[in-house]
Amino acid sequence: MPRRRCRWRSEKWWQGEFRGYGYRFTIPRQIILQVLDESKEHLSAEDIYLKVHQLYPAIGLTTVYRTLELLVNMGLVSKFDFGDGRARFELSPKTDQVSHHHHLICTNCGRIIDYNDFVKEELELIKKIEKELARKYSFEIKNHNIQFYGLCDKCSTLKK
Amino acid sequence: MPRRRCRWRSEKWWQGEFRGYGYRFTIPRQIILQVLDESKEHLSAEDIYLKVHQLYPAIGLTTVYRTLELLVNMGLVSKFDFGDGRARFELSPKTDQVSHHHHLICTNCGRIIDYNDFVKEELELIKKIEKELARKYSFEIKNHNIQFYGLCDKCSTLKK
DNA sequence: GAAGGTAATAGTAATCATTTTCAATTACAT
DNA sequence: ATGTAATTGAAAATGATTACTATTACCTTC
Numbered sequence: 001m002p003r004r005r006c007r008w009r010s011e012k013w014w015q016g017e018f019r020g021y022g023y024r025f026t027i028p029r030q031i032i033l034q035v036l037d038e039s040k041e042h043l044s045a046e047d048i049y050l051k052v053h054q055l056y057p058a059i060g061l062t063t064v065y066r067t068l069e070l071l072v073n074m075g076l077v078s079k080f081d082f083g084d085g086r087a088r089f090e091l092s093p094k095t096d097q098v099s100h101h102h103h104l105i106c107t108n109c110g111r112i113i114d115y116n117d118f119v120k121e122e123l124e125l126i127k128k129i130e131k132e133l134a135r136k137y138s139f140e141i142k143n144h145n146i147q148f149y150g151l152c153d154k155c156s157t158l159k160k
Numbered sequence: 161m162p163r164r165r166c167r168w169r170s171e172k173w174w175q176g177e178f179r180g181y182g183y184r185f186t187i188p189r190q191i192i193l194q195v196l197d198e199s200k201e202h203l204s205a206e207d208i209y210l211k212v213h214q215l216y217p218a219i220g221l222t223t224v225y226r227t228l229e230l231l232v233n234m235g236l237v238s239k240f241d242f243g244d245g246r247a248r249f250e251l252s253p254k255t256d257q258v259s260h261h262h263h264l265i266c267t268n269c270g271r272i273i274d275y276n277d278f279v280k281e282e283l284e285l286i287k288k289i290e291k292e293l294a295r296k297y298s299f300e301i302k303n304h305n306i307q308f309y310g311l312c313d314k315c316s317t318l319k320k
Numbered sequence: 321g322a323a324g325g326t327a328a329t330a331g332t333a334a335t336c337a338t339t340t341t342c343a344a345t346t347a348c349a350t
Numbered sequence: 351a352t353g354t355a356a357t358t359g360a361a362a363a364t365g366a367t368t369a370c371t372a373t374t375a376c377c378t379t380c
Contacts, residue, residue: 024347024356045337060359065338081241085367086337104299113297118289125285129278130308137273138313139264145307148290153298184376186328205366220330225367227328245338246366 014076021074028052028059032067033091036077040098042088042112080145084110102146108155122146174236181234188212188219192227193251196237200258202248202272240305244270262306268315282306 014033018025035051036043043051049064068089071077080088082105093100100123104113130141174193178185195211196203203211209224228249231237240248242265253260260283264273290301 026347026357028358058359062339062360063358066358079243081243083239083241104293104297104301106299107302113299115293115297117292117296118285121285122289125278125281129282132277133264133275133308136277137264137275138316139266139273139308139310140316141264141308141310142267143309145305145309147305148293148299148301149303149305150299150301156298156300184327186375188329218330222331222368223329 017074017076023070027056028063029067029070031056031059032064033071033076036071036089036091040090042080042082042090042103044086044088046086048089075142078143080147082110082112082147083107083149088112102148104148104150104152106152106155107149108151108158111152111155113152177234177236183230183234187216188223189227189230191216191219192224193231193236196249196251200250202240202242202250202263204246204248206246208249238303240307242270242272242307243267243309248272262308264308264310264312266312266315267309268311268318271312271315273312 014030015025018029023029031052032048035048035055039051041047045065045068046061048068049059049061052059052064068077068079072079072089075094076092078090078092080090080103082088082103091098099116100119101114101116102119102122104115105111106113126144130144133139134141174190175185178189183189191212192208195208195215199211201207205225205228206221208228209219209221212219212224228237228239232239232249235254236252238250238252240250240263242248242263251258259276260279261274261276262279262282264275265271266273286304290304293299294301
């Protein structure tokens with residue numbers, strides 16, 4: 001089992017990222033990144049707030065929202081909508097802690113399955129599409145989102 | 161120029177769809193489908209309500225929401241989230257009034273561009289992925305969603 | 321063709337995630 | 351150490367969507 005480094009104590013690679021943008025690397029920002037780094041799940045803003053709050057009760061929900069927005073703009077975090085009325089957040093794959101993946105969403109129970117089968121093929125096609133669309137529509141593509149909706153095994157059998 | 165048939169006067173093919181589900185084909189439902197059929201844009205619930213309201217002021221916003229939910233469940237309408245906090249609705253491609261397409265979303269101005277370049281290739285890959293994921297995760301895929309985020313030509317040049 | 325029963329509707333009020341406001345605090349360059 | 355703009359937290363505001371309730375439209379059965 002790989003030993004987990006205590007990332008948030010040492011000078012973090014994120015810190016440089018903040019400096020580059022001219023942002024301060026404050027405690028709330030550190031803690032929020034730490035929480036995102038530690039749980040690979042698809043956390044809502046409130047989920048994150050609750051975890052952050054355990055580590056650092058002084059950090060408020062507003063700050064969580066504000067920080068997440070910042071991180072999304074910086075490209076460190078990806079924001080998703082799975083159709084349940086609340087946004088979800090994950091560290092971006094470019095942070096290389098996380099492998100590139102997409103999502104299966106059960107429209108019945110809300111379960112989310114990450115998959116990375118075919119991601120290579122998907123990414124190849126996406127790259128090709130991006131290039132063509134950039135040319136045709138003069139559109140500068142920064143990001144993409146692929147998701148499948150349907151019924152997970154449990155809900156699928158339940159409905160029969 | 162193809163002559164537009166006056167679809168909502170004649171017995172509409174939708175009507176049968178409703179009967180099949182055991183739902184009534186009421187005036188609000190007709191009008192909402194008509195509005196969706198006439199404007200190929202990406203309308204929010206309120207956009208739809210305003211258009212519906214011009215044709216039939218008695219129809220309320222609640223009914224619009226309820227009907228859209230019904231239509232989405234029936235598969236006649238697709239629901240999208242473009243990240244601006246309100247859902248958007250379009251007639252589904254399966255209604256064959258609309259060609260299958262995906263979306264480019266400008267994260268700066270919110271402009272939406274429909275594209276159907278590469279859709280054939282996308283659909284082929286998607287079909288392959290669906291089959292594999294269905295097997296591997298016992299997941300019954302009903303639908304998919306592909307979108308690209310970035311900057312449209314105007315916003316891209318503005319930022320330089 | 322009328323009565324009865326259920327589905328569908330409108331309007332209002334409530335909900336709930338997310339933003340805004342604003343005064344107080346803090347990071348960090350000097 | 352200090353000044354200053356960036357950052358923060360609490361409370362209030364916002365805005366899309368949903369719940370509730372009384373009413374109405376439609377279909378069936380007689």
